[in-house]
Amino acid sequence: MGKNNASILIVDDDQDILFTADMFLKRHFAQIHTLEDPNNIEKILSTSSIDLVLLDMNFALGLNTGAEGLHWLQRILSIVPDMVVVLMTAYGDVGLSVEAIKQGATDFVLKPWKNEKLLATLNSALLLSDSRKQVSTLTISQQALQKEKAVPDVIGQSSALQHILKQVEKVAKTEANILILGENGVGKDVIAQQIYHQSHRADSIMLSVDLGAIPESLFESELFGHVKGAFTDAHSDRAGRFQAASGGTLFLDEIGNLPIHLQAKLLRVLEQKCVSPVGSDKIIPVDVRLICATNSKLKKLVDDGKFRADLYYRINTIELSVPPLRERAEDISLLVEYFAQRYCKKYQLNQKRVSASAIAKLEAYDWPGNIRELAHTVERAVIMSDDSFEHQSNHGFLSAQDFILPQTNNIEYTDRQANPFNDCNLERIEGLAVKYALEKHEGNISQSAKELGITRTSLYRRIKKFGL
Incomplete structure (x- = not known):
């Protein structure tokens, strides 16, 4: 029978007891620490990963009240609240045993012990220790699961979006590692x-980690966990993201930001499917489905020696590219209406629709910040718009003027109908003709282009030219 992979601390002032327990228990457990002076308990708990403490009840010569054992029990639990402590004494006082368990001891053994009984007691106590750690991990998992519970909305009907959604449907049922590529703000997380x-x-659970936001010094702790005392601020054991997501999905966002000297550690975990918490020699098996995302040109980073080729091929069994918003302009109107409803509800404002001219203006913009920039633009428009319009025709609508974009308009743009031929300036006539067609067809690009006698592409160029 193999050894239990546990670490046990034995505290007793009798060297013979320490020697005997050490000789017996090291045949059954991975690590045995012995301590004669209980004043050193805090030091060893801060520097070593301990799963169970076997603690004597009496230390002062001639005293057998058990008061010292209870004192050190409380001291241990104040340092590590979840520590499993088994007390031992040569005096079988039932009342003392009950009091010790009331104060937090897991179990109680009598000296001299029978080896089989001691081993059974410690193994039972370690099962409790494992259960407590699993509860801690489950708490992290459940908190994350609540965040991921709602299925995110995917808004749009463009061929570019439908293509990526068909790819998602194909790969989702597999266990393949996925690499999602795309510019900032395109919705890689969605x-x-x-x-x-x-x-x-x-x-099961999905946990998300933004690797671009984790300091290098905390990378291993965040992903693989740590034990108490592993570093200055490690006041207690903590499960890493791989362990917490085991059985579920782990999403590593901005994988391209991971420094190359840390990439080998991630690769090793992916290959071996196990983690070792910082400060511990324990090996913990993990089972995660990995999804990574980046806005970096990862293949170029590989070619430049800034990203490991073996890690690159490990994380992208399947590669998906999310199209930028400028390549799915026909989705903008749906997205704008969606965000307008969301933010009106968020700020407890009357629901507003978006005017056709406003839609045309937004469709003509390049959106370098993609959907994230669009959402912020709509949110700002909702907040700054006036609910009391002078013109009844504008009531309940967001107009083109409500949307502030980082570009200079070449013509004055309003939501009022205008005669496009009130002067003879050709550029102005062209701009107003485009605006008039868009207004007439309520922002429908195909119908407007047909009436103007130009292609959709030509119309988009003119919309951009005149800032419509």
Whole structure:
């Protein structure tokens, strides 16, 4: 029978007891620490990973009240609240045993012990220790699960979006590692959640980690966990993200920001499917479905020696590219209406629709910040718009003027109908003709282009030219 992978601390002032216990228990457990002076308990708990403490009840010569054992029991629990402590004494006082358990001891053994009884007691206590750690990990998992519970909305009907959604449907049911590429703000996290919710692991957890936001010094602790005392601020054991997400999905966002000297550690975990918390020699098996995302040109980073080729191929069994918003302009009107409703509700304002001219203006913009920039633009428009319009025709609508974009308009743009031929300036006539067609067809690009006698592409160029 193999050894239990546990670390046990034995505290007793009798060297013979320490020697005997050490000789017996080291045949059954991975690590045995012995301590003669209980005043050193705090030091060893701060520097070593201990799963169970076997603590004597009496230390002062001639005293057998058990008061010292109870004192050190409380001291241990004040340092590590979840520590499993088994007390031992040569005096079988039932009342003392009950009091010790009331104060937090897990169990109680009598000296001299029978080896089989001692081993059974410690193994039972360690099962409790494992259960407590699992509860801690489950708490982290459940908190994350609540955040990921709602399926995110995917808004749009463009062919570019439908193509990526068909790819998601194909890969979601597999266990393949996925790499999602795309510019900032295109919704890579939404695509990751779509994969998760359509996967066989949807009933388990999905944890998200922004690698670009983790300091290098905390990378291993965040992903792989740590034990108490592993570093200055490690006041207690903590499960890492891999362990907390085991059985579910782990989403590593901005994987391209991971320094190359840390990439080897991530690769090793992915290959071996196990983690070792910082400050511990324990090996903890993990089972995660990995999804990564980046806005970096990862293949170029590999070619430049800034990203490990072996890690690159490990994380992108399947590669998905999310299109930028400028390549799915036909989705903008749906997204704008969606965000307008969301933010009106958020700020407890009357629901507003978006005018056709405003939609045309937004469709003509390049959106370098993609959907995130669009959402912020709509939110600002909702907040700054006036609910009491002078013109009844504008009531309940967001007009083109409500949307502030980082570009200079070449013509004055309003939501009022205008005669496009009130002067002979050709550029102005062209701009107003485009505006008039868009107004007439309520922002429909195809119908407006047809009436103007130009292609959709030509119309988009003119919309951009005149800032419509």
